Amino acid sequence: MDNEKLKRELFRPSKAAKQERRGKFISFSALALIVVAVSAIILFVTMKGLAAFTQNHVNVIDFFTGRDWNPSVKGANGQPEAGALPMITGSFLVTIFSALLATPFAIGTAIFMIEISPKRGAKILQPVTELLVGIPSVVYGFIGLMVVVPTVRTLFGGSGFGILSGTLVLFVMILPTVTSMTADALRSVPRYYREASLALGATQWQTIWRVILRAATPGILTAIVFGMARSFGEALAVQMVIGNAALMPTSLVSPSSTLTSVLTTGMGNTVMGSLQNNVLWSLALVLLLMSLLFNLIIRLIGKKGAMK
Template sequence: MQDKQRVVKPHIAEEWVGKIYTLLCIFFLIVTIFSMVYFVASKGISTFFLPNVNLLDFLTGLKWAPEGSPPAFGALPFIVGSFTTSILAALIAAPLGICAAIFMTEIMPGVGRRYLQPVIELLAGIPSVVYGFIGLSVLVPFLRDVFPGQGIGIAAGAMVLSIMILPTITTIAADALAGLSHSLKEGSYALGATRWQTIYRIILPTTLPALLTGVVLGISRAFGEALAVQMVIGNAPHIPKSLFESTSTLTSVITLSMGNTVSGSPHNSALWSLALILMSMTFVFVFIVRWLERRSKV
């Protein structure tokens, strides 16, 4: 009896240690998240307490001149630039990623998983500065020679971002396709459907919420990218009229200007407001992903 108690007590102690450690980690995570949100929100909201600055003018204004007299804080060009490059990147990367996932899981799973999947994983590990440098050295001259303009602009930024988010979309799509029940495909084949009919009539509609989750996560990844976009987009604070004109994004203007401002100045507060917009959009993307995940489980 005593031997059994000696065996049971260490297990109970280990269980309590594990529970306490887990609770501490969760508490630290929650405190960190709320601290970051509070810090960015308090810094960003301070801009709207300045004279002649309000939220509507900040979100819809077209002129960005923080050091002007009087200063102008119009963030609409940066918001448009961020959404345009991110959505265009997703439109380019989503078909490529989903087709690559179909190839790896349905058409040639052996070759796809042996050769294509390691290449895609390698793309995910390349630093963003490398993507930006390649885009500046290869893509921008190509666009300059083929299309009107200087080569830098939304098109170059979207193409660079599409390669960067391709691993995210492909990986999530491949996991969704691989996790699909074999009974659905076997039933389709039993009814006389071909492989392509099974793919676009059974597999793709069934896994659509999960595929859209990968696309939304890719857009979120592109929306928050700074360095690679900054190198090829031109960083001009205006709304472009074509895909081959330079513009700027929320992340690029923050990284370019934050180090040149004084803490507490109107310019610095305006940059924190841009960061608040960026963080808010990230939360929106997270909520969309959670909604899509619930749809996929229904």
């Protein structure tokens, strides 16, 4: 009898084992919930986005190449005027221009914070960067509406609304994100890289330019693509300064629109299941696919950096 009791005591799971099993179950449940939620969102948006092509028989080529956006009106070919090219073009223009504008400022700020003056950067620039990250999008949009748009109107003419105003607002919005991620990439470069370069007689700038930046290139590219992804998906701030005109951009100061601006202004004014509503879901599907593409690019850059 004593042997049986001793055997049960020996094979009874310990308290630590029970806690580990419970922790694994909670972690797996959380992971499964995330997978189910993401899969459900992708499936739902895909089904709604394809409804315009399967139910309303909108021509796919006309949708991506058409320049007229008025889904309630049929064109000469009998197809609804649901050309998404102006919005797609506007989204890519503000995304690319804001990234091109933010990248040199972000890299320069990160180099100053990490390599040139770490103490001053930690005291001044780091809190400012964190503060800019926490500002809501509507505040950026309101500042852009009150400051950027009148300035663009005064300097370049026109109404002030357009790609240029949207680019300037997004530049300020994505700058802290790209700066923080670039600083992390520079910080991750091993210290002996710097010491070896300086020991060989290189100056501080040569070390930064030829050693540190090259070693941190995958991380910097990830920061840039991450900033572009945020820029591409930004809605409210861009909507307030771009003009919301579903027209092909003819200049940087002409009113234009993006995928997100058309979605935010039009989704609440359409009936669920109608053609006007379905083509908006098609725009949302394009936006989702682009977001997934950005995430895929980030993962590929990360894998390439890990292989090095």
